[in-house]
């Protein structure tokens with residue numbers, strides 16, 4: 341079991357992890373999900389005692405990592421797969437770790453078989469492909485037959501077969517009663533691999549929940565929005581339970597809110613937003629229209645549950661075309677033109693950042 345309590349880490353005035361508290365239970369795969377820079381690796385380093393927290397604490401199986409007498413048997417970790425002496429063979433890399441940890445030589449052969457590196461184990465690790473390096477890192481993590489396994493983005497660089505392999509390996513380790521804590525920035529991957537999720541954003545806890553619950557909640561609430569003022573809209577939408585990340589071409593990806601809710605917030609703020617919900621299949625389309633300032637703000641959400649498949653496809657096509665058109669027109673006009681129009685009372689929105697001409 342991993343227990344994290346009030347964990348905070350600052351680098352100068354940069355806050356990497358902020359007051360994070362959660363428990364990783366044994367017997368299930370716990371995914372540690374968050375966008376790039378969210379603080380996943382930092383949290384893992386703090387759990388492993390590789391970095392000192394500014395505040396708070398982290399324990400593994402009841403003690404700080406450093407206080408364990410035989411740490412390799414308590415925790416196996418893969419943080420940086422490339423931390424291997426490039427001239428050493430994979431076998432000797434593993435043997436060196438085993439010998440420093442008082443682990444039998446026979447265990448090296450076991451983990452080599454477990455990760456499928458039997459054919460290449462005598463080759464220099466420095467020549468390994470990314471995927472082979474990942475497998476070697478996992479072999480090293482499993483050497484001590486640890487009760488707790490911590491892996492930082494283990495699927496990075498793996499091919500489809502490798503990803504499938506890692507999924508089943510993690511599930512097997514958890515089924516044996518181990519604590520399995522694995523980070524990723526890919527929601528889809530975590531939905532397939534993990535049973536429980538700890539989600540962070542900007543160093544803070546966003547959710548600590550079962551995967552099924554999270555997906556169900558996000559199902560109506562992963563919304564892609566294109567807007568005239570993405571920064572302002574993002575600021576209005578963000579909350580501890582809502583994650584907003586920038587997507588392609590100034591679009592926003594919002595999780596934790598439905599299309600209706602995004603429309604209502606955008607409408608109330610006087611921001612034009614055009615978006616659609618996405619959870620595998622498109623489930624709804626949202627058009628938020630804001631009319632003359634001080635007049636009514638209208639958020640229109642088209643619930644498409646009652647439409648036929650053909651009807652849905654048509655609506656999606658039309659809205660996509662409208663989105664493309666609107667995006668193009670708004671980009672062409674630019675914020676200054678819009679701001680000027682506001683002064684003349686004709687505008688339908690005004691980005692906060694642009695100065696009044």
Ligand SMILES: Nc1ncnc2c1ncn2[C@@H]1O[C@H](COP(=O)(O)OP(=O)(O)OP(=O)(O)O)[C@@H](O)[C@H]1O
Nearest residue numbers: 351354356374375376377378379380381382383525
């Ligand atoms: N040693 C350091 N010095 C200064 N800032 C750091 C240091 N380590 C991490 N950070 C900052 O802390 C934040 C969190 O970084 P971290 O690597 O933990 O994120 P992450 O969730 O692992 O991201 P990724 O998905 O890209 O691996 C980032 O903004 C990063 O720049």
Ligand SMILES: [Mg+2]
Nearest residue numbers: 380381382492
């Ligand atoms: Mg990281």
